[in-house]
Amino acid sequence: xxxHNTAPAAGGTPGLLEPLEPLYEDAGQPRFGLPPALATAYxxxxxxxxxxxxxxxxxxxxxxxxxxxxxxxxxxxxxxxAPADRFVMGLLRACADAVLIGAGTLRAxxxxxxxxxxxxxxxxxxxxxxxxxxxxxxxPELVVVTASGDVPTEHPALQSGALVATTADGARRLDGRxxxxxxILTPVEGSTxxxxxxxxxxxxxxxxxxxxxxxPHLIGHLLSEGLLDxxxxxxxxxxxxxxxxxxxxxxxxxxxxxxxxxxxxxVSARRRDSYLFLRYRxxxxxxxxxxxxxxxS
Ligand SMILES: NC(=O)c1ccc[n+]([C@@H]2O[C@H](COP(=O)([O-])OP(=O)(O)OC[C@H]3O[C@@H](n4cnc5c(N)ncnc54)[C@H](OP(=O)(O)O)[C@@H]3O)[C@@H](O)[C@H]2O)c1
Numbered sequence: 382x383x384x385h386n387t388a389p390a391a392g393g394t395p396g397l398l399e400p401l402e403p404l405y406e407d408a409g410q411p412r413f414g415l416p417p418a419l420a421t422a423y424x425x426x427x428x429x430x431x432x433x434x435x436x437x438x439x440x441x442x443x444x445x446x447x448x449x450x451x452x453x454x455x456x457x458x459x460x461x462x463a464p465a466d467r468f469v470m471g472l473l474r475a476c477a478d479a480v481l482i483g484a485g486t487l488r489a490x491x492x493x494x495x496x497x498x499x500x501x502x503x504x505x506x507x508x509x510x511x512x513x514x515x516x517x518x519x520x521p522e523l524v525v526v527t528a529s530g531d532v533p534t535e536h537p538a539l540q541s542g543a544l545v546a547t548t549a550d551g552a553r554r555l556d557g558r559x560x561x562x563x564x565i566l567t568p569v570e571g572s573t574x575x576x577x578x579x580x581x582x583x584x585x586x587x588x589x590x591x592x593x594x595x596x597p598h599l600i601g602h603l604l605s606e607g608l609l610d611x612x613x614x615x616x617x618x619x620x621x622x623x624x625x626x627x628x629x630x631x632x633x634x635x636x637x638x639x640x641x642x643x644x645x646x647x648v649s650a651r652r653r654d655s656y657l658f659l660r661y662r663x664x665x666x667x668x669x670x671x672x673x674x675x676x677x678s
Contacts, residue, residue, distance in 0.1 A: 397422045397504055398464045401651040401658060410648060413476065416510045422468055424651055429476060431589035434580065435611035436600055436631075437473045439466055444630045445621035446597060447489070454490050459617050464501075465653035466615045470594075471501030473613060475508040477521045478588035479544075481579075483599035484527035487536060494538050495523045495594065522588060526579060526599060528572055530554030539563055544586065546579045548572065576602050597633035604643065605635050609663050612645065618655035 401424040411428035420426055429435065439460040440446050448455035460466040474480055475497040482495065497520075498505035512519065523543040525532060530551030532539065542562030547555065552568035559565070566582045569575075576599075583591060593599060593609075603609045614631075621628065637643050645661035652658070 397507070398468055399653070400424045401465060401469075401653045404650040404652055405647065407646070407648045407662075413511070413515060415472075416507050416514070418507045419472060419475075419504065419511060422504070423472060425649075427472065427476065429590050429611075432580075432584065432591075433589070433610050434481075434591045434593060434603065434608055435473070435477075435613060436593045436595065436603075436609055437470060437613040437615075438595060438600075438631045439615040439617055440631060441617055441619050441621035443620050443622065445623065445628045446595070446631050447629050448621065449626040449628055450489070451626075454493070456490075459619065459621060460615065461617060461619065463617070463653075463656055465656055465658070466617070467500045468504065469613070469615065469658055471497040471499075471504060471508060473592050474500070474521055475511050476515070476590065477592035478517060478590045479522045479524050479583055479586075479592070481524045481526065481583075481591055481593040481599070483596055484525055484529070484532050485598060486594065486596045487525055487532055487538065489596075491533070492537060494541060496520045521592070522586070524579070524583060524588075524591075526574060526576075526602075527551050528574065534558045534560065544583070546574055546582065548574065573602070576606050576608050580608060595631070597629040597631055601632050601635035604632060604637070611648070612661045612663065614659045614661065616657040616659065 397418050400421055403424040406425060411430045412426040413428040415423065415426050438446055439456055441459050445459065448458060452458065474495065480495040497508040523538055524546060525543050526546045528548050528551055530547050540560050544564050544566055545559065546566045547568055549568045549570050552565055555565065569578065593603065643663060645663050648660040648662050650657065650659050
């Protein structure tokens with residue numbers, strides 16, 4: 382495992398990490414004008430054009446994003462809690478109006494708060510400055526999607542307040558159990574929510590820049606409706622392996638190749654030690670041709 386260097390960045394807020402090394406940057410990306418300490422640590426500027434839905438995942442080299450139900454908070458195990466990954470998580474949260482997760486991620490991550498400062502407290506004042514400059518609320522609003530309504534209502538993230546998107550059955554199950562700080566979006570009949578409806582409801586709440594932190598089933602739903610605009614992927618320098626337990630990659634419940642390929646464009650690549658921080662843009666189906674397709678049978 383790479384050594385995690387947390388030395389202060391030259392020119393950055395003391396205590397922030399050494400800058401990520403920019404390896405590639407697509408020209409013409411939107412730029413928020415990050416506060417200097419964040420721009421220094423990120424190795425450049427960052428921005429999003431609303432409306433936008435972007436995902437952030439950490440994966441092992443062999444494509445594992447979750448270790449299985451018996452391992453809570455498995456994203457931390459996969460990232461090794463590397464400060465650079467936690468900084469990028471915090472920065473991406475700080476850019477968002479709302480952080481969207483599925484109930485599976487909530488159930489698997491006890492004690493977590495989906496706020497920028499929870500994962501990278503050293504930059505809390507810089508995240509506040511960024512959100513103020515973007516005229517965002519103090520913290521991004523957490524949004525939890527659940528068909529069943531089977532959510533741990535004592536979870537601190539729900540106690541802090543969240544929007545809950547659920548079905549009519551889920552709403553009945555949650556009736557009277559959710560903390561007062563939570564709000565249920567208009568429940569829908571049926572066993573699955575259309576994510577386009579959920580995003581429309583979020584827009585009605587003023588949330589147009591939405592970060593999703595998954596997990597794989599929620600990403601599958603978003604992709605199946607063509608609603609994911611960008612993917613931030615940290616490749617952690619670790620091998621996770623698979624035996625008999627299910628260890629998903631970043632999409633579950635949906636097959637794309639060979640009939641529905643989703644090609645992407647690399648927007649930026651950064652490096653810190655042996656970690657890679659990749660940003661991809663997903664778009665409408667394009668005339669992408671795999672480089673080797675003319676040669677392979
Ligand atoms: N490595 C990473 O970066 C990363 C990121 C996120 C999560 N994870 C890991 O992924 C694992 C969880 O995976 P997961 O796929 O179960 O998580 P998930 O996608 O967050 O949660 C799945 C659940 O969300 C609800 N849901 C999602 N889409 C829905 C829709 N369209 N309509 C209604 N309900 C919907 C359902 O909840 P109900 O079952 O309540 O109906 C579903 O079972 C955990 O181990 C977590 O740590 C890893």
